[in-house]
Amino acid sequence: MSDQASEIREVIFGTLQAALPQARPLSDDTHIIEDLGLDSVAVMDFVMEIEDKLDISVPLDKIAEVETLGDLVATVQRLKQAA
Amino acid sequence: MALFDKYAALAAQYRQLEQAGANPFNVKFEEVLSPTEAMLAGRRTLLLGTNNYLGLTYEPAVVAAANAASSASGSGTTGSRIANGSYGGHGRLEAALADFYGRKQAMVFSTGYQANLGIISALAGKNDHLLLDADSHASIYDASRLGYAQVTRFRHNSPEDLANRLRRLKDEPGDKIIIVEGIYSMLGDTAPLKEFAAVKREYGAYMVVDEAHSLGVLGATGRGLAEQAGVEADCDFIVGTFSKSLAGVGGFAVTDMEGAEVLRVVSRPYMFTASLPPSNIAATEAALHELRTRPELRRRLNENAHRLYRGLERLGFELGPEPSPVVSAIMPTPEAAFGLWAALLKAGLYTNVSLPPATPRGLALLRSSVSAAHSPAQIDHAIALFAEAGSSLGLLKAELAAAK
Numbered sequence: 001m002s003d004q005a006s007e008i009r010e011v012i013f014g015t016l017q018a019a020l021p022q023a024r025p026l027s028d029d030t031h032i033i034e035d036l037g038l039d040s041v042a043v044m045d046f047v048m049e050i051e052d053k054l055d056i057s058v059p060l061d062k063i064a065e066v067e068t069l070g071d072l073v074a075t076v077q078r079l080k081q082a083a
Numbered sequence: 084m085a086l087f088d089k090y091a092a093l094a095a096q097y098r099q100l101e102q103a104g105a106n107p108f109n110v111k112f113e114e115v116l117s118p119t120e121a122m123l124a125g126r127r128t129l130l131l132g133t134n135n136y137l138g139l140t141y142e143p144a145v146v147a148a149a150n151a152a153s154s155a156s157g158s159g160t161t162g163s164r165i166a167n168g169s170y171g172g173h174g175r176l177e178a179a180l181a182d183f184y185g186r187k188q189a190m191v192f193s194t195g196y197q198a199n200l201g202i203i204s205a206l207a208g209k210n211d212h213l214l215l216d217a218d219s220h221a222s223i224y225d226a227s228r229l230g231y232a233q234v235t236r237f238r239h240n241s242p243e244d245l246a247n248r249l250r251r252l253k254d255e256p257g258d259k260i261i262i263v264e265g266i267y268s269m270l271g272d273t274a275p276l277k278e279f280a281a282v283k284r285e286y287g288a289y290m291v292v293d294e295a296h297s298l299g300v301l302g303a304t305g306r307g308l309a310e311q312a313g314v315e316a317d318c319d320f321i322v323g324t325f326s327k328s329l330a331g332v333g334g335f336a337v338t339d340m341e342g343a344e345v346l347r348v349v350s351r352p353y354m355f356t357a358s359l360p361p362s363n364i365a366a367t368e369a370a371l372h373e374l375r376t377r378p379e380l381r382r383r384l385n386e387n388a389h390r391l392y393r394g395l396e397r398l399g400f401e402l403g404p405e406p407s408p409v410v411s412a413i414m415p416t417p418e419a420a421f422g423l424w425a426a427l428l429k430a431g432l433y434t435n436v437s438l439p440p441a442t443p444r445g446l447a448l449l450r451s452s453v454s455a456a457h458s459p460a461q462i463d464h465a466i467a468l469f470a471e472a473g474s475s476l477g478l479l480k481a482e483l484a485a486a487k
Binding site: 039040041042044045048051052055056057059060061083 | 228234235252
């Protein structure tokens, strides 16, 4: 795993932990909506934090394709590389 | 897997509300008596949640115009404007709206929802970028999915955040289109439109302003927030609705942009739906005339808005950030919102419950909207009922703080 991927994972997991009402174990297989009970707006708000921390733009249609935290790490990594 | 299994959690909540006999999402008025009163469960109920801002639903001139148009032109148009033709009223209403806004062109849609769908989805093509305020109405989010543009959200009412996101997109090809609202329907707050307009100019973007809740409410002549903020020239499109201040149903967009006529043959929500019936078109034109010639309605509406806001604030409810015809009390939980709603209804006051994800930041809201048709005595009565119900449920700020 590249340094960049692990750094992105760290940012995503850390941001998410801070946004959850109580601490939860998180992994690449965690389903963002089913496992964490976040609604559509909460997911968009959380992604907005990540956009700012990594200074990238994550279009909403890309978020719609994301199911697990692993998907999100991969999507953000692609966008970061393209930026 | 059964078809509705994916909605199981929501269905259970809905059933629970039905069983409790107090479901804010399934209210049935037996009879509506006036802009401010209706019969509900056999009792005369004060209406404080109908978005009937200017109270024109029973205005004799408006109702007479609807009746006359039905008699003259029939009950419906039975088709769309591109396939089956426009009636005289459609063109007259568009001319009246263009005149009111001082714009070259107006376009009428069959609902306010469709006006956003129709304008936003048609303006933003495949390589363009839509920038939406995070608290945008569902119709704006749905519009962004109907088109093929890339969609970016910016933090609610933050021109700095919008600028930051435009900066990230500055090397991307395509037009950038900013979408904001005049008054936000959940908390009743207004957009910092002057500052947004400056960002728009700096980045060479376009801007669409949805004045659904601010038409007839704000501005020297009632055109909305863009007029009040003095930035109408920066608003490439103004979108609005007939179903609030104009007491009918339908939506519109106005613009000065050259070539906008082409939207009539590219905007799918305009093309593939039936046009508004003659009665509704005529009633809307008559209501627009009332709005333009009776500024005292706007003054009364704003006096009522302040009266309710200050009254609930004094009681110790936590409210949206500024007084407007939408006055929302922030509740600690959805259950508290349901409880207060049911208690108020039992006491003869109808309000609304708004829940996430329709609300920002996961807030549960007990939402009210006032009308120019409310008397000061009706507003005071509503405040008294809020005092009683809020206190008995422990929902006033001091009580909530003590409970923590």
